[in-house]
Amino acid sequence: MPELPEVEALAGFLREHAVGAVIGxxxxxxxxxxxxxxxxxxxxxxxxxxxxARFGKHLAVQAGDLWLITHLSRGGWLRWxxxxxxxxxxxxxxxxxxRVHFFTPEGLTPAIDLTEAGTKKxxxxxxxxxxQEVPGIARLGPDALAVTETEFADIMKGTTARLKxxxxxxxxxxxxxxxxxxxxxHVAKLSPFASSGxxxxxxxxxxxxxxxxxxxxxxxxxTGQDAARLKGEKRSGMRVHARAGLPCPVCGDxxxxxxxxxxxxQYCATCQTSGKVLADRRMSRLLK
Numbered sequence: 001m002p003e004l005p006e007v008e009a010l011a012g013f014l015r016e017h018a019v020g021a022v023i024g025x026x027x028x029x030x031x032x033x034x035x036x037x038x039x040x041x042x043x044x045x046x047x048x049x050x051x052x053a054r055f056g057k058h059l060a061v062q063a064g065d066l067w068l069i070t071h072l073s074r075g076g077w078l079r080w081x082x083x084x085x086x087x088x089x090x091x092x093x094x095x096x097x098x099r100v101h102f103f104t105p106e107g108l109t110p111a112i113d114l115t116e117a118g119t120k121k122x123x124x125x126x127x128x129x130x131x132q133e134v135p136g137i138a139r140l141g142p143d144a145l146a147v148t149e150t151e152f153a154d155i156m157k158g159t160t161a162r163l164k165x166x167x168x169x170x171x172x173x174x175x176x177x178x179x180x181x182x183x184x185x186h187v188a189k190l191s192p193f194a195s196s197g198x199x200x201x202x203x204x205x206x207x208x209x210x211x212x213x214x215x216x217x218x219x220x221x222x223t224g225q226d227a228a229r230l231k232g233e234k235r236s237g238m239r240v241h242a243r244a245g246l247p248c249p250v251c252g253d254x255x256x257x258x259x260x261x262x263x264x265x266q267y268c269a270t271c272q273t274s275g276k277v278l279a280d281r282r283m284s285r286l287l288k
Contacts, residue, residue, distance in 0.1 A: 001057070001072070001073060001074045001177050001178065001179075002057065002059075002072045002076070002077070002230075003057055003175060003176060003177040003179060003180050004054070004056075004057065004143075004144055004145065004174075004175030004176060004177075004180070004215055004218075004219075005180070005215060005218035005219045005221075005222045005234070006218075006222055006230050006231075006234055007054045007057050007058070007059050007072075007175075008054050008219055008222070008223070009219070009222035009223050009224075009225055009230055010052075010054075010059055010078055010230070011052045011053055011054045011059060011060070012052075012223055012224070013080070013225075014049075014052035014059075014061060014112075015051065015052045017080060017110070018049045018052060018061065018102060018112070019049050019050065019051060019052065020048065020049065020104070020105055021048070021049050021102040021103060021104045021105070021110075022046065022047070022048055022049075022102065022103045023044045023045055023046065023047050023048075023049060023063055023100060023101070023102060024045065024100075024101035024102060024103055024109070025045065025088075025101045026041050026042065026044055026045065026098070026099070026100050026101070027088045027089055027098065027099040027100075027101075028041070028091075028097075028098055029089040029090070029091050029092070029093070029094075029096045029097055029098060029099065030091065030092070030096075030097040030098070030116075030121065030123075031091065032121055033097040033098055033114070033116075033121070033123055033124060033125050034098075034125050034126075034127075035124050035125065035126050036126045036127050036128060036133075039066060039127055039128075039129070040127070041068075041125075041127050043066060043127065044063055044066060044068060044100075044127065047063035047064050047066065048063065048064065049061060049062070049063055049102070050062045050063060050064060053131075054175075055069070055131055055134075055137045055140060055174070056136070056137065056140045056143065056170055056174035056175050057071060057072075057170070057174075057175060057177065058070065058071050058131075058134065058136060058137055059071075059072065059078065060131060061100075065129055066127060066128070066129060067126075067127070067128050067129070067130075067131055068100070068125065068126075068127055069125070069126045069127075069128065069131060069134050069137070070114055070123065070124065070125045070126075071123070071124045071136060072114075072116075072123060073116070073122035073123050073124065074118075074120075074122060075116045075117040075118040075120070075121075075122070075123070076097070076114060076115065076116045076122070076123035077114075077115050077116075077117075077231070078112055078113070078114055078115075079112065079113040079115060080110060080111075080112055080113075081110060081111050081112075081113060082108065082110050083110075084099060084101060084109070084110065084111035084113075095115040095116055095117050096113055096114075096115050097114045097115060097116050097121075097123050097125075098113070098114040098125055099111050099112070099113050099114075100112050136170070139170065139171050140170055140171065140174040141155070141169075141170065141171050141172045141173050141174055142155075142173065142174065143173075143174045143175055144173045144174060144175040144176050144211060144215060145175065145212070145215055145216070145219075147173065149205065149208045152173075152204070152207075152208045152211075153201070153204045153205075153208075155172050155173065155196075156196045156197065156199055156204050156207075157196075157197055158197070159172070159196050159197055160195050160196065160197045160198075161195075161196055162192060162193050162194065162195065162196070163185060163190055163191070163192055163193075163194050163195075163196055163199075163207070164181055164185065164192035164193070164265060166196045167181035167184060167185070167211075168181050175215075176211070176215075178241070178263055178265060179234070179238065179241040179242070180214055180215065180218065180241075181265070182238075182240050182241040182265050182266050182267065183214045183237075183238060183239055183240065183241055184207070184210050184211045184214045184215075185207075185210075185267065185272060186239050186240045186250075186267065186268060186271060186272060187210040187213060187214055187239075188203075188206050188207045188209075188210035188211075189206075189271050189272055190203065190206075190207060190272060191267070191272050191273045191276075191278070192258070192265055192267055192272070192278070193273075193278055217237070218234070218237060221233055221237055222234070240255045240266045240267060240268055241265075241266050242266065243255045243266060244256060244257035244264075244266050245257075248268040248270065248271060250268070250271055251268065251270045251271055253268055253269060253270035253271070255267070255268055256268070256269055256277060256278070257280065258278050258279070258280045259280055
């Protein structure tokens with residue numbers, strides 16, 4: 001799933017390439033992707049793109065007093081194409097969910113494609129007059145790169161949830177997902193299962209510094225990248241996430257994994273849990 005650094009980079013890419021262009025035809029290839037009907041998506045046609053922004057993990061394009069907002073979810077992505085097909089896409093064919101055509105001041109006619117891989121379709125698009133009309137944005141806590149250390153400490157003190165849970169809860173901190181929470185906890189040398197409310201002030205400060213270090217480094221590496229290269233850039237910077245079975249780059253221990261529901265997280269026992277191997281519910285079930 002695209003998280004804060006990738007969505008921030010995509011917003012920057014759109015500010016550079018789409019702002020100043022006029023929105024042309026909007027093609028909907030998957031009807032389920034559109035979550036609003038008033039104002040209609042056709043209201044975007046003929047409007048100038050005035051800005052692009054990020055709200056947590058939501059990507060937004062502003063066109064005057066309207067906003068086109070998307071949440072890419074787990075399998076979604078944005079692709080920029082300089083030479084889109086003139087023919088409207090056939091609904092239900094391939095990964096394409098929505099295409100927005102543009103007319104640039106230079107006379108070019110590019111487009112952005114919102115695509116989604118896999119069979120579970122969760123990509124969502126809203127057309128609204130105020131971003132706060134999007135339920136997921138209205139529920140967002142402070143942005144992970146804007147929250148102060150004092151505010152961060154208050155969030156940690158205010159819950160007994162596990163650190164992993166707090167970091168990915170968008171109502172507490174906006175922008176962090178499964179991948180970067182793994183990386184943040186590894187840099188901070190803290191267990192994903194540690195209780196947030198029991199952290200001492202020094203550990204809270206270490207976690208806050210690790211959060212900013214990991215996210216800012218990822219933003220710096222992602223900014224200016226072509227949209228097509230962002231996924232690879234994200235993977236290349238990972239220390240433990242999606243690296244189960246490989247050596248930890250810090251201590252050499254094997255990166256381990258805990259699976260639950262439809263997701264999993266990775267950690268280093270030596271760096272983060274004093275050598276303790278965390279219980280993997282999937283393996284526990286298999287061994288029964």
